[in-house]
Amino acid sequence: MPRLGRNGPESSSLGLGFWQAGSRLWGYKNVNPATVKAVVDTAISEGVTLFDTAEIYGGGRSEELLGRALKPSYTPGSIVVVSKVAGFRVTENDVLEAARGITRRLGFTPTILLHHWPPPRWTDLCKPVRGLEEAVKEGLAEYYGLSNYGEQHLEKALECSRRIEPVVDQVQYSLAYRVPEIALKKLLEENGLALMAWSPLAKGALAGLREPKTRVQARDPVFKAASRDNELQDALSKVAGRHGATKAQVALAWLIAKGAFPLPATMKPSRVKEYAAAQKLRLAESDIAELDRASEKYVYKWGAGYETDFMKITGVTPALLQKLFISLLGGI
Numbered sequence: 001m002p003r004l005g006r007n008g009p010e011s012s013s014l015g016l017g018f019w020q021a022g023s024r025l026w027g028y029k030n031v032n033p034a035t036v037k038a039v040v041d042t043a044i045s046e047g048v049t050l051f052d053t054a055e056i057y058g059g060g061r062s063e064e065l066l067g068r069a070l071k072p073s074y075t076p077g078s079i080v081v082v083s084k085v086a087g088f089r090v091t092e093n094d095v096l097e098a099a100r101g102i103t104r105r106l107g108f109t110p111t112i113l114l115h116h117w118p119p120p121r122w123t124d125l126c127k128p129v130r131g132l133e134e135a136v137k138e139g140l141a142e143y144y145g146l147s148n149y150g151e152q153h154l155e156k157a158l159e160c161s162r163r164i165e166p167v168v169d170q171v172q173y174s175l176a177y178r179v180p181e182i183a184l185k186k187l188l189e190e191n192g193l194a195l196m197a198w199s200p201l202a203k204g205a206l207a208g209l210r211e212p213k214t215r216v217q218a219r220d221p222v223f224k225a226a227s228r229d230n231e232l233q234d235a236l237s238k239v240a241g242r243h244g245a246t247k248a249q250v251a252l253a254w255l256i257a258k259g260a261f262p263l264p265a266t267m268k269p270s271r272v273k274e275y276a277a278a279q280k281l282r283l284a285e286s287d288i289a290e291l292d293r294a295s296e297k298y299v300y301k302w303g304a305g306y307e308t309d310f311m312k313i314t315g316v317t318p319a320l321l322q323k324l325f326i327s328l329l330g331g332i
């Protein structure tokens with residue numbers, strides 16, 4: 001099994017995302033815990049050992065559902081559970097308090113704790129990083145990492161980390177969002193961090209979904225671009241046809257071939273099987289070149305460096321306001 005970064009744990013080459021579990025935005029607010037258990041059990045039986053959640057997903061509900069589903073089969077070392085303290089946690093104590101809440105909701109300590117997004121521009125980025133280091137020292141996680149830290153934020157975070165190195169940066173990366181290839185990937189490689197890819201299917205568009213089914217898809221410019229991109233959809237179909245695979249499997253196998261750990265999401269056990277099979281799909285150099293060509297436009301389309309639309313807002317919004325807003329929403 002591959003290792004997450006230079007010093008991280010071993011994990012399957014693909015993981016499952018659990019933002020959807022308990023999420024109002026995705027229409028899964030009242031998802032049956034038995035459904036989440038079926039998704040988790042299918043994943044484990046298909047060789048998936050990496051699971052991703054966050055304290056803000058469903059206001060903590062995602063962690064509760066994932067923890068409950070995993071607990072019977074969970075032994076440290078066999079499964080990698082990633083959770084994230086919110087980016088509005090900007091002091092060491094706040095990060096530690098959030099880490100304790102994560103352990104309480106999961107029912108066990110996560111394997112890796114991430115800072116979900118960088119703090120506002122004027123805030124000392126070293127404080128949450130030190131909080132994560134302290135969380136590892138206190139046994140509230142085995143490892144720590146970052147999420148949505150672009151080139152500049154990552155460089156700063158690496159300067160701050162004194163005793164323990166981060167093992168991963170979880171960022172948006174897919175055939176329809178190739179911004180990490182501009183500079184971030186190189187920096188991650190040089191510093192021994194794994195790249196975990198969120199929205200690896202551009203919220204379903206790279207699986208062939210042409211019309212949004214939820215507001216979260218309808219509002220996503222990457223979903224919009226990929227779902228209408230005939231050149232990219234044709235390339236996915238052609239490569240999928242050659243391998244007897246689905247478009248989703250091709251989009252995930254492309255990410256694995258690029259050295260990333262994709263985190264696709266679903267609340268459907270049958271789709272988990274489809275995603276997991278992408279781990280065995282070996283794309284030829286010519287397949288990768290064809291997909292690269294059809295998605296070349298997405299290297300620079302979204303900006304000259306890694307900064308998602310969400311980060312443009314959180315970068316200039318005081319942490320307390322962010323916290324208030326997300327709390328009022330009951331999480332995302």
Ligand SMILES: NC(=O)c1ccc[n+]([C@@H]2O[C@H](COP(=O)([O-])OP(=O)(O)OC[C@H]3O[C@@H](n4cnc5c(N)ncnc54)[C@H](OP(=O)(O)O)[C@@H]3O)[C@@H](O)[C@H]2O)c1
Pocket residue numbers: 016017018019020052053116147148170171197198199200201202203204205207208209248263264265266267268271
């Ligand atoms: N760190 C961060 O800031 C961050 C941000 C976003 C996400 N994430 C993580 O990454 C995970 C995945 O990202 P994501 O949720 O944005 O989406 P994604 O994995 O790119 O797409 C998942 C969606 O694709 C749909 N889909 C797949 N195959 C389909 C098909 N054949 N036809 C129609 N729809 C299909 C699924 O629908 P069904 O639900 O119907 O199966 C699901 O809703 C999240 O769960 C979360 O853990 C992290």
